Amino acid sequence: MTELFVKTLREDPADAEVASHKLLVRAGYIRRQAPGIYAWLPLGLKVLAKIEAIVRQEQERIGGQEVRFPGLLPAEPYQASGRWRDYGPNMFRLRDRKQSDLLLAPTHEEVFTLLVKDMCSSYKDLPLMLYQVQTKYRDEARPRAGLLRGREFIMKDAYSFDADDSGLDRSYDAQRQAYRRTFDRLGLDTVTVSAMSGAMGGSRSEEFLYPTPIGEDTYVRSPGGYAANVEAVTTVAPPPGPVEGLPPARVEPTPGATTIETLVDAANRLQPRPDGRAWTAADTLKNVVVALVEPSGERRVVVLGLPGDREVDLARLAAAVFPAEVEPAGDDDFARHPELVRGYIGPQILGVNAVGAAGAAGAVGAVGAAGAVGVAGAVGAAGAVGVAGAGRVPVPYFLDPRIVAGTAWVTGANAVDQHVFGLVAGRDFAAAGQDGQAVIDAAAVRAGDPAPDGSGPLEMARGIELGHIFQLGRKYAQALDLKVLDQNGKLVTVTMGSYGIGVTRSLAALAEKYHDDRGLIWPVHVAPAHVHVVATGKEPGIFAAAAGLAADLEEAGLDVLYDDRPRESAGVKFADAELLGVPYILVVGRGLAEGRVELRDRQAAVAIELPVDAAVAHVAAVVGAALAESENPQSG
C-alpha cells in the first residue's frame, strides 16, 4: 500500500448516483476523463483482467477463436449495411487528413462479415465462431451511472457463421449456454429475456439482464415463464367487435378539459352515462403528439392514439420507430400544425356519423374538413386532401393495438372546449399511418397485463443489460455478399449470429451486487487480490511478521495486497481495506504476541482467530475452495 497507485476518497463523487460508480471511484479503481469515458487504475485493471479471462474461457469452450479488429474503421462497409445512416448521432464519425470518412465502431458485424468473405469459400469452412474483447465507442446522448452507460467501453463481441438456419440455431444455442455459464461463473445471476433487435437487425434476440432496481432496462415475466424486455412485449389486443347498432357519436362541450383527468371529471359531471357507471380514463382516447427524427435529420410530427389510462413508454416507442429517434413535440411543431388543437386533439371523424351538440355541429363540420389529424390516402376522407392541398403536410395518426374496431371512446373533437363521445373505431375513425404502418405498440406495459403467449399476468422488474445475443440471419451477408459453396457446389448466402457481453458493464454490475455500506466486497475469483494483509500498531515485529505472511501467501500462489503503511492508524487501514473490497482481510496486530492473527471474511462478515503458523495454509485453502466453486457454478 505504500507503493500501490491508489488513493481512497471518503466522499462520493459529485456526479455519482449508483453504488458501483461511487465505490469504484472512491476505492481508486477508475477515474473519469470525460462524460462516459474512464481511465482504469491498477486495482480496476486487475479486476477487469480476471473478468476478461472468464469471458474468454467460456468463448473458447464453445470453439470461439479470438481475433481483434481496430476501433477505427472505414465508413464503406457501414454504408453498405445501412448502419452508417441508421446509427445516426450515436456513432462517432471523423475524417482523416485525406478527408476519408472513418468511424469509431459501436459493433463490428460488417467487418467480421468481410473478413469471413475473404477467408472462407466453402461450407467446409463453417460453422465458424469468432470473437474479440475490444474497446467500443458509442456517442450516447446521456452517458450516466459511471461504467453502466459509457461512451467508451469494453465488449466481448462474437459472430457466428453458418451455412444454414439449423446451423445458426446450434451456434445461437451454444452462445446462449456460454452466456449462462459466463454470468454464473462471474457470480451474476441473470434473467434471459426476449428483446428487440434494434440497429442490429435480424430476427430472434435475447438479453441477459442482471436484475436490480437501478437497471435502465425494464422487463416483464409471467408465472408461465414468459420473460421479455419491456420494449419487446407485444400487447394482447382484444378481439374486434361489430360496429352495427352502436349509438352515434356526439360532440359535446367540455370547457377547460384539456387533460385526461379534467376530461373524465367533465364527462362525469356534464355527460353522465345513462347506466350510471362512471367514466374513467380507460374510456378516453388520448392523442399524444411527438416528433420523430430520422437518421437523415428529417423531423416528422406524428400523433399516437392510445387508451387514456396508458402512458407512452419512450423506450418502447423508440424501439418501435427505430431507426428514427423520438423527441417531444415543441411549440415550433404545434405552430407548423395549427390543426393540432392542444388539449382537444382527436382523430379525423369519418363520414357524417357524429351528431353535434346544440350549437356545435357547425364547428365539428369545419374541424372535420380542415383540422383533423390523419389524412393519408386509403383512409383519409375528401376533406383531408383539402388539408394537404392547402400546403400542409398531413400529420400521420397511429393507433395502439387495443383500439380495435367496435370500441367506443371519448376523445378530442379538434376544437377548443369540445370532445366527442361514443366515437367508434372502425366506424367513425381509423388510423392514418405511414408506409403501410397503422399501429404503434408503444403504450407502457403494466403489472397485471396479460403475457402475449397466454402464460398469465405480467410482473415488472428492472435490470442491467449485460449480454445480448442476436440471430442476425442474412442481413449483413446479403449486404456484403458473403456466400459459400454448399455440398452441391451451389453458392448460398451465409447466415450469422452476433453475441455481445458488456465487459466493463459486468464489472460495474458485480460492484452493484457485491458491496455494503463500507465498500466493495469482490467475489474471490474477480477480486484484485485474494487476501489483504493489514499490519496494525507500530511495533516492527508486527510489520516483519505481516511482511513474512504476505510473502508466504504469494509463494502459495495467492494474489496479496499488503498494507505496510507505517503511520496510518488501524482504523484508517480497516476502512481502506473494507472500501477496496478484497474478500479476505488478514489482520496482524496485538494478537501476534500470543501467536494469533485474525482472518476477516468480508462477505460473511465474520472473523476468526488463527494460529500464525497455520494462517497461510488456512487462507490458501479457503481461497482455493472459493475459486474452485466459482469455476463450476451450480447452474452452469
Place this chain on the structure above:
Amino acid sequence: MTELFVKTLREDPADAEVASHKLLVRAGYIRRQAPGIYAWLPLGLKVLAKIEAIVRQEQERIGGQEVRFPGLLPAEPYQASGRWRDYGPNMFRLRDRKQSDLLLAPTHEEVFTLLVKDMCSSYKDLPLMLYQVQTKYRDEARPRAGLLRGREFIMKDAYSFDADDSGLDRSYDAQRQAYRRTFDRLGLDTVTVSAMSGAMGGSRSEEFLYPTPIGEDTYVRSPGGYAANVEAVTTVAPPPGPVEGLPPARVEPTPGATTIETLVDAANRLQPRPDGRAWTAADTLKNVVVALVEPSGERRVVVLGLPGDREVDLARLAAAVFPAEVEPAGDDDFARHPELVRGYIGPQILGVNAVGAAGAAGAVGAVGAAGAVGVAGAVGAAGAVGVAGAGRVPVPYFLDPRIVAGTAWVTGANAVDQHVFGLVAGRDFAAAGQDGQAVIDAAAVRAGDPAPDGSGPLEMARGIELGHIFQLGRKYAQALDLKVLDQNGKLVTVTMGSYGIGVTRSLAALAEKYHDDRGLIWPVHVAPAHVHVVATGKEPGIFAAAAGLAADLEEAGLDVLYDDRPRESAGVKFADAELLGVPYILVVGRGLAEGRVELRDRQAAVAIELPVDAAVAHVAAVVGAALAESENPQSG
C-alpha cells in the same frame, strides 16, 4: 488446422514491400482494414499476447504499475500543453454530438499528468512509474510497410514522476535498463541512439533502433561509441576565420548555370582559379527554397544556404523546424517571391564589396537593392528595408553551421546568368533568420563526417525505431500545474519522463528478423505455438498417432498446432507449416511404421529422427531450454 481460422496465401499482397508485411498477411496473422489499420487474426493475436507479456514483465520488474487510459480523450488537456496545435494534421480529431472537441490520443502525457495531480500531493507519493499497453492513433501522411508505420497501433507507454532531477535520472536509467532487457528477451538486438524530442518536448531522449536496411530511421555511429539518430546529429562547424585580406567578391557571367553541376562546370571553364585547383561543388553555396507549414496552417517560404556538395535531409529539416511541417516550394511560392531568381538565388550582398564584372555591375546593384534574400532587422542592409516596404514580406535566410565567418563561396547573384565568386561569410553576407534563429542544421549527414563528440568518423546505418525514452522535465507538469510538497513543505513542480515501446512494430521487427524465403521462423518465446505437429499420408494410424502426440505435448504444457487436414498433401502441409513459422515441426508419417517421427528445427534448418515414445519428452526439453534461455538473455 481443420478448425483454425487461418488461410495461407501463396501470393504477396499487392501493397506489400517489406518481408514482415508480406509474410504476416500471407500466413494469416493480420488483415488490412484501411491504410495503416489492421485486424489481428488468431495466430497474430497469440504472438502479440506473448510480446505484451514480456513487455509487462519488464515494466513490473522496475516497479511500473499498469493503468489504462481511454483512446478517446477530451481536447482541453492537449490544448493546455500546446500539443492540440503542435500535432497538426497528425492527430485524429472529432466532435461528439454536443460539439465538444475530442481526439484519438497519439500519446498520453497530459492525462497521466492530470491523473497524478489528482492522486498525489507529496514527495512521499514519488517516485512513481505508471504504464499502459494501449491502442494509439496517429493520422500518418504516408502509412506504409504494414505494421511498421500504421495509423492505429499498440504501444506500451510509461510515465515517470519525480520530485527532482536526480530522481528523473534514476527513473530514466531504470527504463533504459528495462528497455535493454525487453528487447534482449524479445530477441531483437537494438542500438541505443541519441534522438530528437520532437512533439514530446523535454531535453534528453534516446531511441532503441532495430538495425535493418528497410528501417525508416537513419542513424550514425562512430568508432568511439557515439550513436545518434541522424536527426539528432550536430554538425561540427569549422572555426571562423578572419575576413581581412580576402579578395573582394566579384559578380561574373555564368550563362545557363542553374544547377550546382553546371555552375561548377561554368566556373572551371569561365573563371578558372589562379592557383589551378578546380572548383568543386564544395566551393559553392547552394540556396534551397522550401515552404514551412505551421500547425496553424500558415505557410512561410524560407531559403537555406548550405555547401553545394550537401543535400538537405528532409527528416533533419523536419526535426529542426518542428512543429512546422516541410513542403517543397511550388510555382505559387515563387510567383509570390519574384526576388527569388530560380537557378541564381543567393544571399543578400552586404555593403558595396562586390565588384561587378564588365557590364554587369549595374545589374548587381539593382539586385542587391531590390531582389536579395534575407533582409531581417539587425542584419539587413538599407536596401532590404526597401523591399519589405514595397509590400513584400522578406524571405528568411538560414545558414548551415559550416558557413562560418571567413569562408568564401561561389553562389547565385540573384540575377539571371550571374553568379558571384569569393563571397565571404561575415563580410559580404550573413544569415537573416527569424525568431532569433540564424542556423538550421539540416544538411544530410555523410559517412565519414566527424562525430560531434570527437569520437571519430561516422558510419551510417538504418533501423526501425522500437522504443523511445524521453526526459520530459517539467514541460507537462508546468502546463498542467502538477506540484507536490517537498520535504520542507514547499510546493515543487514534478519532473517527468516518458517511455514508449511500439508493441505491434516490435512484432513486425521480429518478423523482419526471423524469416527465410519460405516463411516466418518465430523464436519459441513469441511463437503462436511451440510445436507444429504435421500428419502426412492417408493412413488413419498416422492421424491417430499424431493426434495422440499433439494431446501429450499439450498435456506437457506446450502450445501445439496440429495439422489434422485429411486431404491435403504433405507438400502443402509442409509449405503451410514453414510459412506459419512455428519453430519446431514434428512430422508423423511413413517412419511411424518403424516407430520413428521427425523433428524439424526451422531456425537451425536441421531435422532429426526420434523414437515416437521419446518424442514428447524430447520436444518438451528442447522447447523448455529455449524458453529458459529467452528469459535470461546473455546481454540482459
